[in-house]
Amino acid sequence: MPQIELINVSKDYKIRKRDKNRSWFAEFFCPKYTQKRAVDDISFSIDAGEMVGYIGSNGAGKSTTIKMLTGILAPTCGTVRVFDRDPCKNRTKNALSMGVVFGQRSQLLWDLPVRDTFDLFKTMYKIEEKVFRAQRDMLVDMLDMEDFLSQAVRQLSLGQRMRANLALCFLHKPKVVYLDEPTIGLDVLVKDKIRAFLKKINKEQGTTVLLTTHDTGDIEQIAERLILIDHGKLLYDGNQLGFKERYRDTEYTLEVTFAAPTAPIENPLFHLQTSEGNTHCYRLNHDKIITGEAITYAASNYSVADIRVRESGIEDILKKMYDRGETICETK
Amino acid sequence: MHSVRVFFRIVKFLFKAKIEYPAAYLGGIVSQWLANGITMLLIVLTVLNFGTLGGWLPMEVMFLHSVWLFTYAVGSSFAYNLSRLFRHMAVDGTMDEALTRPVPPFLYLVATTFNIGYVSHITLAVGALVFSMIQLGISWAAWQWLWFVVMIVCGGIITACMMLICEMPSLRTRSRSPVGVFFDSGRNFAQFPLVIYPRVLQIIFTTVLPFGFVGFYPSQVLLGKQDGLLPQVNMWLSPVVAVLIVGITALCWRILSRRYESAGT
Amino acid sequence: MTQNIKLYGAIISKSMRQFATYRTNIFAGIVSALFMLGARWALWVALFATGNAGDITLAETMTFFVVGDFVMVWMGTSFGDVIGEDNRSGDIALKITRPCSYHFQLLAERHSVAVIETLTKSVPIFIAAAVLIGILPPIGAGAFGLFVLAVLLGGAVYFLVDLIISYSVFWLTDYWYVRWYQRAILQLFGGTVLPLWFYPDWLRAIADVLPFRFVMFAPMEIYLGRLSGADVYATFVAALFWIFVLFCAERLIWRRVQYKLVVQGG
Secondary structure (H helix, E strand, O other), rough: OOEEEEEEEEEEEEEEEOOOOOHHHHHHHHOOOEEEEEEEEEEEEEEOOOOOEEEEOOOOOOHHHHHHHHHOOOOOOOEEEEEOOOOOHHHHHHHHOOEEEOOOOOOOOOOOOOHHHHHHHHHHHOHHHHHHHHHHHHHHHOOHHHOOOOEEEEHHOHHHHHHHHHHHHHOOOEEEOOOOOOOOOOOOOHHHHHHHHHHHHHHHHOOEEEEOOOOHHHHHHHHEEEEEEOOEEEEEEEEEEHHHHHHOOOOOEEEEEEOOOOOOOOOOOOOOEEEEEEEEEEEOOOOOOOOOHHHHHHHHHHOOEEEEEOOOOOOHHHHHHHHHHHHHHHHH | OOHHHHHHHHHHHHHHHOOOOHHHHHHHHHHHHHHHHEEEEEEHHEEEEEHHHEEOOOHHHHHHHHHHHHHHHHHHHHHHHHHHHHHHHHHHHHOOOOOOOOOOHHHHHHOOOHHHHHHHHHHHHHHHHHHHHHOOOOOOOOHHHHHHHHHHHHHHHHHHHHHHHHHHHHHHHOOOOOOHHHHHHHHHOOOOOEEEEEHHHHOOOOOOOOOOHHHHHHHHHHOOOOOOOOOHHHOOHHHHHHHHHHHHHHHHHHHHHHHHHOOOO | OOOHHHHHHHHHHHHHHHHHOOHHHHHHHHHHHHHHHHHHHHHHHHOOOOOOOOOOOOOOOOOOHHHHHHHHHHOOOOOHHHHHHHHHHHHHHHOOOOOOHOOOOHHHHHHHHHHHHHHHHHHHHHHHHHOOOOOOOOOOHHHHHHHHHHHHHHHHHHHHHHHHHHHHHHOOOOOOOHHHHHHHHHHHHOOOOOOOHHHHHHHHHHHEEEEEEEHHHHHHHHOOOOOOOOOHHHHHHHHHHHHHHHHHHHHHHHHHHHHHHHHHOO
16 A cells, blocks of 8 residues: 555646726626646655655646645545545644645744754654654754754754754654755755755655655755656656656767867767867767767867766756746647 | 643743743833823723713723723734734745644644733733722622623634634735724724714624624623613623634634635645 | 935835725725724714813814824824834845935835825815814914914924834834834823813823924814914924924934944944
């Protein structure tokens, strides 16, 4: 039995249509709406202990999915099951075994030390004193929070607050944790700390983690499984390697720095992209010329100071996919 | 039971946060003492100057005004911040936060928006009540004390619910509720004996906007007065009205949060 | 100078345009204004029914409130909120360095609100009161001129008093309650809620010594003709004296504020 299950789930939003010709009175008492499909016939299931990256461009339907999983929104059609229950009807019950962080929204008591919010959550989530102590100390240790635990929240930096928020969300040993962009706006060091933490706690406590993110670093480093949606539709569901394999670009870029000012390489397989001083960037196709050949060709025919090869990563793949998605949308 | 514990826990921490800045907290309380105290003083001075107001003696008016202030403070402690939050709630994620907690969302919202500042109103109202009672030479039997408690609790409930109902439309419109003004205006009427108003208004304040039950009608029992509309019946009705209005508020909340579930942001 | 007038005009027209988009606010404003008038009317009718009003008539009292409301909306709120917010957010440093004075910006912002309040509050109240209740006209053209002059002097008194009280936000950790002090003092000594006619002698004596009555009470007495001849000029002299005193005090405190802002960095 999977922990999270979505079967043919769709979600429509009603969007208020304001008509300038109608009076405000009519607008207030009988507003008109149009439908917008935010999530379109999505199915997937997640087992206990999985670590899933949920990705897609802005407005792709990621947050809507998370809201349906947490029971905040009811799906328009289809079935959502979490712990084999309808999350909307069992919201309060599910809340006890679930943790959620919405972006940078803080759940901390602003004027009080972080410690006090921990105490509040202890009561709210019915955590036993002993379990609470052990889990809190472990989280404080893992997220390196010792030195600001007794400081008022308003004095904390964004990174410290984010770590405290994360810790709170794991305090009651939830079975599932939903993280909506947990690393947004943070510096590299804090990001690393958070990623390491998520990996570790997923391993040690078997917590299922579903995170949405725009940070390809997050995806590459922690998400074993990727679910990609765009314009509400599921595009890919599988592991990271498979994702790269499937969407791998057959193109790659060769950055050649010549020893002296030189005219562009004259070869139909080398497509000049940019040139800056003596450095030229060429786009090449794997199917027509493999990397080794291309390097040899450039090095033997020209006096070359340096050559670099750039393969496309997830970021480039995503960039391309989002671009394509937008053009599909425009032609519709 | 668990919910009640969580409620008090949250309020305890809110209080703790408030007294992190004792000077600011005290400054706020004193300002409210002054502002409300002067309003009350001016009302009493007015009635003293003229002798009576609609057949009510100055100290009776003071008693009524104190009850009105007391119930307003009780109701506002629970509802003021929340009613002002309605218009931002769907946008800033407060609603989402409340819905993902292991306690009933409404209770969570009321607890996190509880306003501790109304201690000033309550202390002032109690002081004024005691003063007016001494001046009137009132001594109560046990059942009258009980009725006093019932009156304050029911008045607080009615005030809070009216405040919430009047502001609930802003949960959807995302701007100040156009009917919110009826609360503010109606409340202002209720600080004086209803008998001074035309009959139409008295009917309105007994039915659609039941502010008459916040102070005027229940006070009649304690002051031994019988005026206004159907005093023999109405003076006992505030518990009934309180129960009714709680039901209406719950219904409105249920409809709106259902809508939120289906509509989202 | 022309620059300032231009800016003043720009701020006011900007707020007018903004407000026109909030039609529910206009509705709410008018409804609450009419409710307030009704409540006031019922209250004073009941009070006058006792027959203990002395030489004051009901019409005079209602005129006092309805016409006085035109004056009060221009005073209305306190600067405490604005200055407090500017201080907290640090915007004050920006505003002080602008080519026109900070105080002028404050005044223009306040007036931009007042213009709207006049239209949505005072005018509906006035029309409703004139039609339904009957409002007394000014005692004469000359008296009306003196009334306008008294309002201007009262405005200056209010502006200075409000500033002096509001400067306290620079020494406080929180500022939301500053306006309540200001409101309480104005209500008690200014006779804006209960005209000073109805005050007991001891309180009236205190109010007469203090400057707050110049804000609304004194102009309305001139309007109603309860103050005339030499008394009017005595009132003007007293008001001017207070303006001088308050102005000196305000400048002194503002110097301290600037010192605090510049040297201590807020």
